[in-house]
Amino acid sequence: MDLQWSASDLAFRDEVRKFLAAKLTPELQRAGRLMTSVYADHEASMQWQRILHERGWAAPAWPVAYGGCDWSLTQHYIFNRESTLAGAPSLSPMGIKMVAHAIIKFGTPAQKDYFLPRILTGEVFFCQGYSEPEAGSDLAALSMSARADGEDLVCTGSKIWTTHAREANWMFALVRTSRKVKKQQGITFLLCEMCSPGIEIRPLVMTSGEEVQNQVFFDEVRVPRANVVGEIDDGWTVAKYLLEFERGGGAAAPALQVMIDGVCAAAAGQSGPDGRNLSEDPAFARKLATVRIRTEVLEILEYKVLAVLAAGGNPGAKSSMLKVLSTELSQSITELALEAAGPRGRVYQPHATCPGGPVAGFEPPADGYVSGEAWQAVAPLRYFNDRAGSIYAGSNEIQRNILARAALGL
Template sequence: MDIELTPEEAAFRDEVRAFLAAKLPENIRDGASSSPTVFVEPDIGQVWNGILNEQGWLGYQWPTEVGGTGWSPVQRYIFEKECALAGAPNLTVLGLKLVAPVVFSFGTEAQREKYLPRILSGEDYWCQGFSEPNAGSDLASLKTTAVKKGDHYVLNGSKIWTTHAHWANKMFVLARTDGTVKKQAGISFLLVDMDQPGITVRPILTMAGDHEVNQVFMEDVIVPAEDLVGEEGQGWTIAKFLLENERGGSCHAPKLIYDLDDIERTAKGVSDGRGGMLADDIDWRRRVAKLRLGVTSLEIIELKILSRIAKGQKPGPQTSLTKLLASNLRQEVDLLAVDLFGPAGLQLPTARPLYGDNAPAPFRCEKAQVAAARYLNSRAWTIFGGTNEVQRTIIAKTVLGL
């Protein structure tokens, strides 16, 4: 695989860099660096989305015929990497990268015309209704039902770990429309309006005290029949497409590179307690080097997957390998940040957000203030999107053929 940039790709990279230097607001960058959760709050994320949408770059993973950039896989990778290295906030993945590809791949023309422009404009903010209290890794065992009554479905059940449901006005939901067939065959994919009677959102606070996830209860919720995506019973196929796209549609390495670079720079000004600097300590350098090798390996695997996509092939089960590696590396990098600051890295303020005029005063510095919360929140990486155990099983069966 040739990973050298062509002159055209290098010129595109320079264009992205120039745009980021001119258009990424300092307060947005600072807010992103002080956000301990995976998903930044809408007051940061939606502002950045709007800037990108004005540039015409928000739908950077979408084809041109549905309002996207039509960029090549290499261009998408360059864009993601440059955004990460510039400290830009993560994009609102649930709408842009999860439900949007489902809508333009499986939806009707009416669904594309209705929903895709509203994702780009920010009018619709989406959450994902997949996991349930007794159906997490075994998602096919979900109990939420959708019963067809005339021109609509009646939805009953609950979803859990629903990220940003307290901000969302839309939710894409897996529900059982047929209980008489094999459990995977009776599931359908529905687009649900959150602003209606029968929907209750209950907050779930993380170990760090952040309100990122929720439990959503649905009692006789109405879903118009035209908001069924695909056919009845096609939900499991669509969900597998969505999850494969989630794991292979983005690159995790650039953000890890950014965080590791930042830790190394900071360590040059941190005492090792023996009269020197932590950055010169041999054990610290060995630990950083090991992580650097892991992140570089992940980047190469992600580039290989992008190479497959560029050739018109599906990402494939190798995306489970990137999910597994990225989750473990994320936790190790966040632990390294806690250790970098010593006792100052253990502070855990309960106030949120940790940016802006009303942010609590940090002990030592803002980076130290966010370290413990980020570490605690990143424990979820090896659970959400498919646990490490699930990813290892997929790798064993479909990659190694065991």
């Protein structure tokens, strides 16, 4: 594995840096810097998507025929890395990075013609309807029914932990169309318009106070059969394919490195328990060094996966390894950020941040006063939000089971 970029890769990196310097406004950088979770402020995210779309870079991983970029895997990695280092706000993954790939692979010509251009422009904004109150990690246990009635499927049930359901105008959902011996069978992948009669959305208040996730109720909601992606009763095939894009393909290490650098800068200005500078406190410095070393290891593993993919191989269980390492590292780093924030990190002041959704029941001070600096306001919110990292996209316990079987033969 060659860890040096080629001359063409370096030229591409410089092109990306020039674009980011020209188009990434201070407001957009602020939205990226003050994110409290993996989701950026919705308006900032959509604005950045429009800028990227104008350049032709909104969905680089799509096939060129549908608006993607003819980039090498190394160029994809460089673009993700440079965007992260520059402080760009993240794009919502539900449409561009997830369901679009399922539509490209399994969708009808009519579905591709309608959805793909509108996903690129942001006219169509998707949320994900997978988890249910009784079906989370064991997703195949889902029970939301969809019975056939003429040219429609009539959906009844509920979905939970649905991110940005209030902002979305479409949902991709897994529904139960039949009951067979094997629970993975009888599931259908369905595209549902969120303005359909019978849909009710109730926001869920997270521990951070944000209303990013929701529970969505379906009461005899009629969805045209034409909105089925793939085959009826074979939605599990589509879902497994889509999950490959949910768990990997990005560059997690650069984002973690940026977080660590922020903690280092913060620690340099704080006092430790013995009155010394916090960055000089041996216990804190040791923890900080540990996460930095682990992040460097993660980046090497990402390079190794990149090399495998570039050679036409399949990373297999390595994607599970990356998911476990990156999410648990992020949790460790947010713990250190909260420690560095000190007493001011206990103050609840979301008005100083750029959260991914509305903040319920919070009235900011009339003068906009913030105790401490903005990063100290972000620290507790990011800490709470990152607790979910080891659960979403397949819990880390499940990923360890995959590794135990695939890597250790257990």
